[in-house]
Amino acid sequence: MFIDSHCHLDFPELVERKDEILAKMAENQVDTALCISVKLETFPNVLALAKAHAHLYASVGVHPDNEDVDEPDVARLVELANDPKIVAIGETGLDYYWHKDAPEWQRDRFRVHIRAARETRKPLVVHTRSASDDTLRLMREEGADVPGGVMHCFTESQEVARAAMDLGFYISFSGIVTFKNAKELKEVARYVPLDRMLIETDSPYLAPVPFRGKTNEPGFVKHVAEHIAELRGIDVETVAERTSENFKTLFRIGL
Numbered sequence: 639m640f641i642d643s644h645c646h647l648d649f650p651e652l653v654e655r656k657d658e659i660l661a662k663m664a665e666n667q668v669d670t671a672l673c674i675s676v677k678l679e680t681f682p683n684v685l686a687l688a689k690a691h692a693h694l695y696a697s698v699g700v701h702p703d704n705e706d707v708d709e710p711d712v713a714r715l716v717e718l719a720n721d722p723k724i725v726a727i728g729e730t731g732l733d734y735y736w737h738k739d740a741p742e743w744q745r746d747r748f749r750v751h752i753r754a755a756r757e758t759r760k761p762l763v764v765h766t767r768s769a770s771d772d773t774l775r776l777m778r779e780e781g782a783d784v785p786g787g788v789m790h791c792f793t794e795s796q797e798v799a800r801a802a803m804d805l806g807f808y809i810s811f812s813g814i815v816t817f818k819n820a821k822e823l824k825e826v827a828r829y830v831p832l833d834r835m836l837i838e839t840d841s842p843y844l845a846p847v848p849f850r851g852k853t854n855e856p857g858f859v860k861h862v863a864e865h866i867a868e869l870r871g872i873d874v875e876t877v878a879e880r881t882s883e884n885f886k887t888l889f890r891i892g893l
């Protein structure tokens with residue numbers, strides 16, 4: 639059994655094919671998926687997916703790339719998170735790749751999410767790109783170790799992984815780890831202990847090999863697990879089991 643810890647099933651390219659995608663999940667033994675919120679405007683659609691399907695869960699948050707959107711405050715996030723199917727706060731974090739000026743509003747918004755996670759005791763789903771120093775600094779300053787969480791779609795160095803794990807965070811690998819040129823990341827996937835690891839698709843983006851370039855979907859998370867198993871010289875069943883256990887522990891889901 640595999641679990642996709644991060645997908646965007648509400649995005650048009652996936653939700654329009656929802657029945658087919660859910661069938662493909664079952665076919666690939668992907669039993670559970672976490673649908674990730676990226677803005678408050680579309681949050682109701684994410685929540686509706688989780689409410690309609692027992693094996694789907696949801697998060698609430700506003701992605702750091704979304705600039706001109708409804709800006710959440712702590713109270714709002716806490717209120718929206720008050721549902722048993724909302725198991726995480728995010729995705730949140732910092733992205734200086736798409737916002738090269740490293741804007742203050744991203745850091746303010748990240749702080750708001752960390753405070754909401756502390757208040758609700760729901761873990762954080764953290765996105766970081768070209769901003770690892772500031773991401774870790776804010777996590778420390780705001781006490782992100784209290785709710786804990788996951789560094790999703792991890793593409794940073796072993797040192798950044800170590801620092802995040804020291805804050806009690808899990809490291810989630812996406813299809814990027816299957817890409818031929820992702821040499822350093824493959825090393826990180828060998829380094830991160832199995833009890834700190836999650837797997838994800840981040841679908842509809844970043845389809846793993848052999849589907850690279852195509853629209854990604856939760857059913858493909860199996861290929862991420864297979865690649866990690868190969869890198870570590872272990873059975874895919876072990877990766878599936880351990881990452882599924884970690885998912886349930888982190889998001890406090892008694893499946």
Ligand SMILES: [Zn+2]
Binds near residue numbers: 729765790791
């Ligand atoms: Zn992300």
Ligand SMILES: [Zn+2]
Binds near residue numbers: 840
């Ligand atoms: Zn995402």
